[in-house]
Amino acid sequence: MNVGTVESRIRAWAEKRRLPEAHLVRWLALAQEDRAALLETAERLRLRTGQFVTALELLEEIALRDGESIAGVLARSEIRRILEGTGSAPGRAHSLVEQLRVARFPRLKRTIERLRTEIVGLALPPGIRVVLPVDLGSDELRIEIRANGGAELERLICAIDRHAAGLRRIAEMLGGADEV
Amino acid sequence: MKFELDVVLIEERCRSSALAARLASAVAPEVEVRYVPDGRESARPLAGERDPFAAAKRRLVVMERRAPFLMGCPAGSAEFACCGYLVLVTASNCPMDCSYCFLQEYVADNPGLQVYANYAAAFDELERLGRSAPGRSFRVGTGELADSLAFDTLTAISRDLVEYFAQRENLLLELKTKTDEVGNLLTMDPCGRTLVSWTLSPTRVYESSEHRTAPPAARIEAARGVLEAGYKVGFHLDPLIAYPEAEHDYGELIENLFDVIPPQRISFVSMGGLRMTPALRAVARRRFPGDPMLLAGEEVLGRDGRMRSFTPLRMRLFASIRARIERRAPKMPLYLCMESASAYERVFGATPATPAALGARLVGR
Numbered sequence: 001m002n003v004g005t006v007e008s009r010i011r012a013w014a015e016k017r018r019l020p021e022a023h024l025v026r027w028l029a030l031a032q033e034d035r036a037a038l039l040e041t042a043e044r045l046r047l048r049t050g051q052f053v054t055a056l057e058l059l060e061e062i063a064l065r066d067g068e069s070i071a072g073v074l075a076r077s078e079i080r081r082i083l084e085g086t087g088s089a090p091g092r093a094h095s096l097v098e099q100l101r102v103a104r105f106p107r108l109k110r111t112i113e114r115l116r117t118e119i120v121g122l123a124l125p126p127g128i129r130v131v132l133p134v135d136l137g138s139d140e141l142r143i144e145i146r147a148n149g150g151a152e153l154e155r156l157i158c159a160i161d162r163h164a165a166g167l168r169r170i171a172e173m174l175g176g177a178d179e180v
Numbered sequence: 181m182k183f184e185l186d187v188v189l190i191e192e193r194c195r196s197s198a199l200a201a202r203l204a205s206a207v208a209p210e211v212e213v214r215y216v217p218d219g220r221e222s223a224r225p226l227a228g229e230r231d232p233f234a235a236a237k238r239r240l241v242v243m244e245r246r247a248p249f250l251m252g253c254p255a256g257s258a259e260f261a262c263c264g265y266l267v268l269v270t271a272s273n274c275p276m277d278c279s280y281c282f283l284q285e286y287v288a289d290n291p292g293l294q295v296y297a298n299y300a301a302a303f304d305e306l307e308r309l310g311r312s313a314p315g316r317s318f319r320v321g322t323g324e325l326a327d328s329l330a331f332d333t334l335t336a337i338s339r340d341l342v343e344y345f346a347q348r349e350n351l352l353l354e355l356k357t358k359t360d361e362v363g364n365l366l367t368m369d370p371c372g373r374t375l376v377s378w379t380l381s382p383t384r385v386y387e388s389s390e391h392r393t394a395p396p397a398a399r400i401e402a403a404r405g406v407l408e409a410g411y412k413v414g415f416h417l418d419p420l421i422a423y424p425e426a427e428h429d430y431g432e433l434i435e436n437l438f439d440v441i442p443p444q445r446i447s448f449v450s451m452g453g454l455r456m457t458p459a460l461r462a463v464a465r466r467r468f469p470g471d472p473m474l475l476a477g478e479e480v481l482g483r484d485g486r487m488r489s490f491t492p493l494r495m496r497l498f499a500s501i502r503a504r505i506e507r508r509a510p511k512m513p514l515y516l517c518m519e520s521a522s523a524y525e526r527v528f529g530a531t532p533a534t535p536a537a538l539g540a541r542l543v544g545r
Contacts, residue, residue: 065472105478107424108490135480136490139522175526176495 006036013042017049023056034063034070041074044083045093058100065104073103107180111136115173122166127156130170139174143167183275183330183392184238185293187212191219191243194297199335200242203295206334219243223272223292231467233284236291237275240331243294245269249302250309253324254286255517259484261524261532263450263515264539265319265354266309270299270337271326276358277391279468280419283325285460293326295335303344310350316536317543320345323356323377330359338364346371352543356416358393360402366409375412375447378403380437382429385421388473396433400440407445414542418452418517422489422497423476430497431504443509448542451501452517453494454479455486491523498527513541 007028014024027035038059042052059070066073073079082095102109112132119130131142143160147153160167169177188207190200192215204213216222219241225232253265272294273287283291309318322328322341332338338355345353346369353374355365365376378399381389386396394402403413415437417430454477456464464474477489488494498516505512515538516524524532532538 061475064470065475067472105480105490107493108478108480111490111492133491136492137480137482137488139491139495139526174492175522176492176497176499178492180493180496 003032006032006039009043010035010039013039017047017052019049019052023053026056026060030070037071037074041083041096044089045096046089047093047096051093051097054097055100058097058104062100062103076103078103105135108136111173111178111180114178115170118166118170118173122163124163125156125159127152128159130167133174136174139171141167141171141174185211185240185275186238187214188240188242189214189216189219189222189292191215191222191241191297192217193244194219194242197242197297199295199297199299199337202336203240203242203334216241219294220246220290223290223294225289225291233288233291233463233467234277236273237277237293240293240295242297244298245296245301248305249296249299250305250320255324256535257484257518259520260518261516261521262535262538263319263517263542264535265321267324268302268306268320268322268341269296269325270302270322270341271295271331271335273325274327275330276327276393278358278393279389279391279464279471279474280421280454280456281464282456282460284463284467285457287325288463293331295331295337299337300340306344306348306351310348315350317350317352317540319352319354319375319539319543321354321356321377323354327357327359328355328376329357329361329365332361332364336364339368342368342370342374345373348373352412354414358390358399360394360398362402362406365406365411368409370409370411372410372412375414376403376406377414377416379416379418380433381417381419381421382426382433384423384425384429385473388471389421389468397436400437404440407441412447413441413445414447414449416450416452416517417501418450419454420451420494420497420501421454421473421477422493423473426477426497427500430501434501434504434508438508443505443512446509446512448513448515449505450515450517451498452519453477453488453498455482455488455518457486461487486518495523495526498523502527515542 010027027038059073062073063070078099082092082099085092115132127146129144131144133140145156147156188203188211194200195215222241226235229235249269251267253267256262273283273291275293341353345351354377356377358379380396380399383396407413478493479487480490481487502514516527521532
């Protein structure tokens with residue numbers, strides 16, 4: 001793609017999506033290959049403005065941390081699968097942002113997955129919910145009980161008691177007991 | 181003195197101070213020395229600079245401090261398990277330029293390098309402190325809003341401080357630094373009342389983030405020098421950055437440290453995870469867009485409004501470093517900075533002591 005064409009298409013996309021000037025400047029400041037790859041992504045998935053801004057920030061951070069170009073990140077197989085997939089554009093746009101978050105926070109995502117697997121493995125009865133802290137930003141484990149009537153409450157409390165060891169293990173995982 | 185200055189600005193009312201005289205005679209001849217009516221104005225960020233914070237690091241302002249010299253540690257809070265550290269503000273800002281430094285936000289409105297000519301007035305405050313709680317010991321440091329030794333070859337403030345503290349039984353001076361500027365210290369006898377501490381990071385962090393600081397090996401070597409001269413020494417593994425190779429690198433750093441400094445002669449080691457407010461992170465990212473360490477620890481927003489590595493990752497790194505230290509130094513006093521009581525329990529398996537009790541333990545060794 002010719003440089004002028006890419007720039008005019010970027011400007012057209014930005015105008016149509018009312019992309020704030022600061023983000024347009026950041027986009028245009030990228031290397032030619034990076035800005036073209038980002039344009040292809042934005043057009044193909046019909047990214048909304050907010051999604052674009054989030055994706056740009058995540059891409060910049062992943063690229064810096066991994067010593068790779070933005071175009072290189074967008075060429076990763078897991079990203080290409082989304083870009084070239086057959087689902088709806090909004091669905092794929094959502095998947096892209098999620099996949100970029102996984103790439104930006106790989107250890108966090110793995111840890112959350114492990115914790116969720118542990119929680120599911122407890123097979124707690126309906127009415128008990130184990131809530132992890134947002135982004136594991138603290139070590140607080142919250143257990144919610146929703147009961148209608150004393151008998152149900154007692155039954156749920158007993159269930160928590162039966163699963164105390166498993167719940168304790170989850171609380172310890174939150175404190176770094178397992179390898180991350 | 182290895183930090184370059186463009187200008188030294190001396191407040192008129194400090195013209196006849198000993199500090200102004202020392203500085204004016206010690207700066208390199210090419211550095212302009214000027215007198216200004218109000219140092220506070222000179223410390224403000226300069227308009228028109230692309231990076232006013234960086235520009236301010238080349239402008240040294242000798243001025244009077246109008247506020248008290250002694251304050252509680254700005255990192256202290258009821259939500260953290262604290263160490264009872266007190267800060268003596270003899271200077272503000274630092275000629276080094278670490279990408280993660282909180283001063284980028286904390287002194288953004290007055291970033292000029294300030295040195296306070298009336299610092300001897302701090303001794304009255306220290307006298308009152310010493311009398312306020314007989315029998316209690318206090319650890320008082322100058323390295324929170326500035327590096328304690330960065331300009332010491334110019335200012336020689338350390339000499340007056342070391343001499344003062346040498347005569348005070350319940351006060352311990354902590355000089356905290358990332359330099360190897362210990363020349364003045366080596367000529368003094370601290371009488372066991374001054375501790376020099378170094379912030380230590382693995383080479384990977386030093387090279388990526390700690391601009392114009394002394395290399396880690398030079399810091400450790402400087403620590404060996406002051407230890408031999410009769411000073412206590414301590415080390416701050418702070419900020420710990422939880423990048424993927426961190427456990428290995430910090431472990432290696434600890435081994436290197438203990439190979440040079442016998443662990444039983446180290447007063448304490450502190451640990452603190454990298455923490456940044458979103459505003460600080462934005463400034464740091466803008467000023468150091470190419471530093472991957474600012475992103476390497478998978479930092480997320482916590483309840484106190486600061487971004488840290490997500491909790492299990494951070495706790496695991498603390499625990500791993502604790503184990504590594506205790507393998508060679510089982511009795512090493514360790515503490516966490518800016519972490520909750522529950523984090524302390526996770527890492528040490530015990531509830532934290534009160535700030536006063538922890539402070540006394542750190543002062544005592």
